[in-house]
Amino acid sequence: MSQQPAEPTTANAPATPISTLKDRQTSPKRRSAATTAVRTGIESDQEHGAVVPPLYLSSNFAFNGFDDKRPYDYTRSGNPTRDLLGEAISELEGGAGAVITSSGMSAVYLVTHLLAADDLVLAPHDCYGGCYRLLENLAKQNKLRLKFCDFSDTDAAREEIRRSRPQLVWLETPSNPLLRVSDISALSEAAREVNSLVVADNTFLSPALQQPLALGADIVVHSTTKYLNGHSDVVGGAVVAKTPELHEQLTWWANCIGVTGAPFDSFLTLRGIRTLKVRVAQHESNARRLVDLLSSHGAVSRVYYPGLTSHPGHAVARRQQNGFGGMISFELRGGVGEVTEFLRSLELFSLAESLGGVESLVAHPATMTHAAMSEAAQREAGIEPTLVRLSVGIEDADDLVSDVQAALDAALEISLDAPLQSEARAVSG
Ligand SMILES: Cc1ncc(COP(=O)(O)O)c(C=O)c1O
Numbered sequence: 262m263s264q265q266p267a268e269p270t271t272a273n274a275p276a277t278p279i280s281t282l283k284d285r286q287t288s289p290k291r292r293s294a295a296t297t298a299v300r301t302g303i304e305s306d307q308e309h310g311a312v313v314p315p316l317y318l319s320s321n322f323a324f325n326g327f328d329d330k331r332p333y334d335y336t337r338s339g340n341p342t343r344d345l346l347g348e349a350i351s352e353l354e355g356g357a358g359a360v361i362t363s364s365g366m367s368a369v370y371l372v373t374h375l376l377a378a379d380d381l382v383l384a385p386h387d388c389y390g391g392c393y394r395l396l397e398n399l400a401k402q403n404k405l406r407l408k409f410c411d412f413s414d415t416d417a418a419r420e421e422i423r424r425s426r427p428q429l430v431w432l433e434t435p436s437n438p439l440l441r442v443s444d445i446s447a448l449s450e451a452a453r454e455v456n457s458l459v460v461a462d463n464t465f466l467s468p469a470l471q472q473p474l475a476l477g478a479d480i481v482v483h484s485t486t487k488y489l490n491g492h493s494d495v496v497g498g499a500v501v502a503k504t505p506e507l508h509e510q511l512t513w514w515a516n517c518i519g520v521t522g523a524p525f526d527s528f529l530t531l532r533g534i535r536t537l538k539v540r541v542a543q544h545e546s547n548a549r550r551l552v553d554l555l556s557s558h559g560a561v562s563r564v565y566y567p568g569l570t571s572h573p574g575h576a577v578a579r580r581q582q583n584g585f586g587g588m589i590s591f592e593l594r595g596g597v598g599e600v601t602e603f604l605r606s607l608e609l610f611s612l613a614e615s616l617g618g619v620e621s622l623v624a625h626p627a628t629m630t631h632a633a634m635s636e637a638a639q640r641e642a643g644i645e646p647t648l649v650r651l652s653v654g655i656e657d658a659d660d661l662v663s664d665v666q667a668a669l670d671a672a673l674e675i676s677l678d679a680p681l682q683s684e685a686r687a688v689s690g
Contacts, residue, residue, distance in 0.1 A: 298353060314531075338516045340524050343527040345527070346534075354474055357507070361530075365482070366395060375507075381407070383410050383425060418443070431460050434462075437588075438631065439565050448477075449476060458480065460479065481501040482498070552568065554669075565589070566588075604625065
């Protein structure tokens with residue numbers, strides 16, 4: 262693990278947040294996450310009493326005078342709007358502080374700056390394709406050493422942590438796209454025994470449904486592009502640290518390499534976070550309706566959803582999550598023909614990458630989100646060509662159910678026709 266940068270970390274340390282001082286003054290009570298999400302920065306404007314915090318787009322801030330800097334000087338280092346978002350996400354995750362980054366991938370990249378060249382990263386073999394690509398290529402450049410592991414098998418993963426003694430254990434739970442669940446507490450405990458840092462990518466659930474720091478992780482990473490912003494109009498990321506020391510290191514590196522997020526993006530994401538709890542509840546209740554449909558339809562051979570009692574990670578998910586979320590993956594019977602017909606027949610699911618927005622999306626991981634993985638790596642991770650992933654939106658549940666029902670019926674018709682067509686070919690041949 263690399264040392265704390267020797268240069269002055271305080272020079273560009275985060276400025277005192279403008280924050281919800283008023284709220285805190287009137288009531289020092291610890292509030293629920295839903296209240297924090299709604300209230301961060303509300304009525305913090307001292308100048309005009311604006312209820313919603315103002316957006317500070319300025320790239321720079323004037324000094325009071327010679328050698329007399331105010332809390333902010335330059336937006337790459339610190340910005341009031343971005344700091345409010347960091348404060349909100351940190352509180353939601355129960356951290357000591359958060360760094361807001363320009364994307365989920367820059368959040369991941371930022372964390373790798375805590376490593377020294379020889380340090381070993383143990384990462385999930387089925388992590389998000391972009392993380393896989395970044396870690397693999399950093400390893401090729403000898404910037405770190407890398408080993409992949411199936412973290413959904415707790416005993417084997419614990420053994421692997423003890424055997425390989427990594428400096429960093431990277432968890433993504435539930436994983437993308439197969440929704441495998443890793444036991445954060447058990448794996449964090451094993452990591453602690455060998456002095457390893459644990460990072461958990463909490464993008465798929467958001468802090469509304471899972472808080473990895475309370476389960477033993479040291480750092481939480483988010484693509485805020487997804488549920489935290491929730492409206493598919495910002496690409497952003499966040500790194501939440503459990504301790505002030507880690508937060509300071511991450512803040513230093515974020516400023517140094519220039520990956521901090523833009524103020525306008527922060528403003529929109531903070532607005533999105535205010536409705537996080539109600540959105541996530543609706544995503545999940547719609548997802549449950551679709552899981553019921555998928556589980557009983559003849560066009561589907563397998564459904565991956567941690568809320569199903571048959572899911573291998575169900576017990577762990579029940580224990581460490583407050584809900585099962587709005588993501589579902591499933592396998593269609595047949596092949597590319599069925600997949601094409603299913604995707605073509607959907608009317609309410611946009612065929613697009615990303616997830617966690619209010620609108621429903623469908624993706625084909627093998628050719629879209631996970632195309633960065635080789636065919637062999639996909640096979641190893643269990644990503645089949647017939648795998649389909651749904652990000653269930655918050656539209657009316659009945660409308661979503663009839664849309665998916667119609668598309669599944671269309672896919673099933675193709676499968677039933679296929680033997681007839683091959684018979685016909687055999688006869689005419
Ligand atoms: C689990 C997970 N982590 C990280 C990322 C990267 O985030 P971004 O696209 O915001 O860079 C993604 C993107 O899909 C993701 O699904």
